[in-house]
Amino acid sequence: MNWEQALGSKAELINTALDLLLPRASAYPSPIHEAMRYSTLAGGKRLRGAFVIAVADILGTDGERVLPAAAALEMIHTYSLIHDDLPAMDDDDYRRGKPTCHKVYGEAVAILAGDALLTLAFCTLSRLQEKGFEPGVVLRVIQEVGKAAGSQGLIGGQAVDLDSEGVKVSKETLEYIHNHKTGALFSASVRCGALLSGAGDEELQALSEYAKGFGLAFQITDDLLDLTGDQELLGKKPGSDLAKNKATFPGILGIGEAIKLAEDQVKKCQLSIARFGPRADFLRGAANYLLTRKR
Amino acid sequence: MNWEQALGSKAELINTALDLLLPRASAYPSPIHEAMRYSTLAGGKRLRGAFVIAVADILGTDGERVLPAAAALEMIHTYSLIHDDLPAMDDDDYRRGKPTCHKVYGEAVAILAGDALLTLAFCTLSRLQEKGFEPGVVLRVIQEVGKAAGSQGLIGGQAVDLDSEGVKVSKETLEYIHNHKTGALFSASVRCGALLSGAGDEELQALSEYAKGFGLAFQITDDLLDLTGDQELLGKKPGSDLAKNKATFPGILGIGEAIKLAEDQVKKCQLSIARFGPRADFLRGAANYLLTRKR
Numbered sequence: 356m357n358w359e360q361a362l363g364s365k366a367e368l369i370n371t372a373l374d375l376l377l378p379r380a381s382a383y384p385s386p387i388h389e390a391m392r393y394s395t396l397a398g399g400k401r402l403r404g405a406f407v408i409a410v411a412d413i414l415g416t417d418g419e420r421v422l423p424a425a426a427a428l429e430m431i432h433t434y435s436l437i438h439d440d441l442p443a444m445d446d447d448d449y450r451r452g453k454p455t456c457h458k459v460y461g462e463a464v465a466i467l468a469g470d471a472l473l474t475l476a477f478c479t480l481s482r483l484q485e486k487g488f489e490p491g492v493v494l495r496v497i498q499e500v501g502k503a504a505g506s507q508g509l510i511g512g513q514a515v516d517l518d519s520e521g522v523k524v525s526k527e528t529l530e531y532i533h534n535h536k537t538g539a540l541f542s543a544s545v546r547c548g549a550l551l552s553g554a555g556d557e558e559l560q561a562l563s564e565y566a567k568g569f570g571l572a573f574q575i576t577d578d579l580l581d582l583t584g585d586q587e588l589l590g591k592k593p594g595s596d597l598a599k600n601k602a603t604f605p606g607i608l609g610i611g612e613a614i615k616l617a618e619d620q621v622k623k624c625q626l627s628i629a630r631f632g633p634r635a636d637f638l639r640g641a642a643n644y645l646l647t648r649k650r
Numbered sequence: 651m652n653w654e655q656a657l658g659s660k661a662e663l664i665n666t667a668l669d670l671l672l673p674r675a676s677a678y679p680s681p682i683h684e685a686m687r688y689s690t691l692a693g694g695k696r697l698r699g700a701f702v703i704a705v706a707d708i709l710g711t712d713g714e715r716v717l718p719a720a721a722a723l724e725m726i727h728t729y730s731l732i733h734d735d736l737p738a739m740d741d742d743d744y745r746r747g748k749p750t751c752h753k754v755y756g757e758a759v760a761i762l763a764g765d766a767l768l769t770l771a772f773c774t775l776s777r778l779q780e781k782g783f784e785p786g787v788v789l790r791v792i793q794e795v796g797k798a799a800g801s802q803g804l805i806g807g808q809a810v811d812l813d814s815e816g817v818k819v820s821k822e823t824l825e826y827i828h829n830h831k832t833g834a835l836f837s838a839s840v841r842c843g844a845l846l847s848g849a850g851d852e853e854l855q856a857l858s859e860y861a862k863g864f865g866l867a868f869q870i871t872d873d874l875l876d877l878t879g880d881q882e883l884l885g886k887k888p889g890s891d892l893a894k895n896k897a898t899f900p901g902i903l904g905i906g907e908a909i910k911l912a913e914d915q916v917k918k919c920q921l922s923i924a925r926f927g928p929r930a931d932f933l934r935g936a937a938n939y940l941l942t943r944k945r
Contacts, residue, residue: 378801378802382802383802383806384801384806384809384810384813386809386813387801387805387806387809388801391801434765438761438762438765441761443756443757443758443761444758444761461738462738463738463739463812464809464812466733466736466738466739466761467733467801467805467808467809468801469765470729470733470764470765470768470805471800471801471805473765473768473769474768474796474799474800474801474805475796475800475801477772477792477796478792478793478796478797478800481789481792481793481796482789482793484786484789489785490784490785490786490788490789491779491785493785493789494776494777494779494785494788494789497772497773497776497792498773498776498777501769501770501772501773501776502773504769505766505769505770505773506673506679506682506683506686506762506763506766506769506770507673507677507678510682510762510765510766510769511678511679511682513762514679514681514682514759514762515679517758517759518679518681
């Protein structure tokens, strides 16, 4: 099984879990539940959820047990995309190859669907006890995710990103944006998988370093794809960063230097997880995939 | 000390807790933290938080220990107001006597500030263990709040409310809206206070009935104030329900019947908490206040 197939099989598990955890589309009030399902089940690579499962796997915890955490992280990722796509934010019409949530259901329902996904994510995490985890560990997972998703994590990154449109930003500011907007949730994903598996501080530290490098390389390659990618594979229109005057790594460093920075980050990723041996092959494959990704 | 003074002293405790729990306005990225503080610390009666403390008091738990839960419920209430006030939703310019969050900070920051308050609420709840509560109890509190705030609670109520603008709705639909949009969070408040105090099922049931009656009567009197209230005391412009073609209890039942329904609910409130004796005087005063409230 190659890496893409391994990701696919994890994604399938996560999609099944999401389908069961999200309220039925027919549940009253229906439009909000339709919108939640539309955006969450619209595809997506499920990298964050896959990291939760992969890390549990490395540390000897059955992936099935951590599935609710994997699903919760994908709910948070989806809520952040729904809100980021709103007209008042990035104003995007397409996402994952389909019209964005507010294009289909209107802005009000899109805002509420995002709110509801964020809320459901915490509800879902709070029930991890049912999978046999200690309540104290579950609370630590909730704190981890809350911090990563909050105003000094994911939301902070988006706030600085919006503030930086049309402004010349430094490489440091751009790194802040991406370490928070993208990196924080990747870190939370590996750390949740680790905490639920009883990892020690050194293991947590190594996995956090992996996630930090991965998040940065992911964002650099995202920026590169926006310059050179194929609309059909991307599921959204390339060139949107340029159109919005967004700061990007290729924009600040040039394409050659940006590619080199991504490669350096991938090398750092590989070093940080060397200690885990062959069990960490999924994480290795994920880092390598960044250098050849088309979507 | 009369009821208003008792509420005031609880509100003061909650405001101090909120001030400490919210990131400093200067914390990077600053605009989002300014907006979170602006809306959360803009006043507000703190009824939800006061209910958490009052119920803990009835059941013999020190109010100081449940303060984080009280603050978390006020964060969720504030986030819901920020999002409800957005142009795509109720499009309100004033709240608590001040310009609404998006009027001061723009729509994007307002959306993010709401998201961040919701996230911080769950973070805050997840740290209740530090006040000596059992982790399992804390998880149950998070589930309670998550359910009340979710797509089949608070958010569901707002979704149906938006859907009902300009439409003739039944009394049943209007009750659904208010039981969810307003009642759910009042219920969660008393139930959190009760769960953190080790209440049994019967006590939980009695307090839930109180909260349901209180929520409905609160909303009916809110509708009445919108017809007859004073802008200065209200902190927002009366008549906005009419202007937006919102379904209201006076609109469906007539003013006389609406007042009678509120009075009936207040009687139900008083009956449901009779068992708790004089320790429940704060809850009694809260229900009576609804019949004379000016704001």
